[in-house]
Amino acid sequence: AVSSVDISKDGTRIVSGCGDSTVRIWHTKTGSSIGKPFQGHTKQVQSSVATSPDVKRIISGSSDQTVRIWNAETGTPIGEPLQGHTDSAQSVAFSPDRMRFVSSSHDKTVKIWNAETETSIGEALQGFTSSVESTDFSPD
Template identity: 35%
Template sequence: MPAGVQQASLKSFDKGPFSTFQLSMEKECDWTGIKFSPDGKTILTSTNGSVIRLVDAFQGTALKTFAGHLNNKGIPLEASFSPDSQFIFSGSTDGRVHVWNAETGYKVCVLNADHTGPVQCVQFNPKYMMLASGCTNMAFWLPSLDDM
């Protein structure tokens, strides 16, 4: 094992939490998902409402709130990071995928697909520049070579 790398085992986790923090609950919705960013620095919390939050993974401080996507059905909509942790992707009940800049919190674009219902699943391929979104059908998003 390389110098400076610690090996963790399940036995390491039997002593209870090492650090805890309280996050205030959303007033009009419930948390439905949490994901660590690929760089491990932040946590993305998704809800069954129209709120997605980015939280510091070590302090629990709310960093950004992403809004502007539609969730008028109160269902869990998945949010996901791009592999470089720079962008946040979320489904919407209008069948579109909304994209925000993780650092600024500003919406970058809205992706339109042939989704016939709420986009509840959004995941980035961790190895290749490909995004998949799904409801009753799936859409695969590949960047145009003209954009590179």
């Protein structure tokens, strides 16, 4: 089952996160699948896929508590799975400048990541009283 979708900033692709632990890309005009499913998560890709503003990378969060960065053209993972959450990674979003992204989790935290170095920026944002289900960046 599809549990998450994002439309690329150029409007040509739909990215979906699926219950079978894959990420898939679809053509918006034809509805046909583009390439093979991206494989690398070990549990379902919850409600968390996002396409970078330049449409070159995709990020996904999973019930396996990791965030992955993917090459949008080839479907290959970029680097190792990003660790840092202690429960499902629920939501991911790129910054408008594509230099950072955020992930939120059932562990009641939000993490800010450097998209180039694939490392966490500072400590996780805490203080939430329940699961953080959705994240995004302000355009400014």
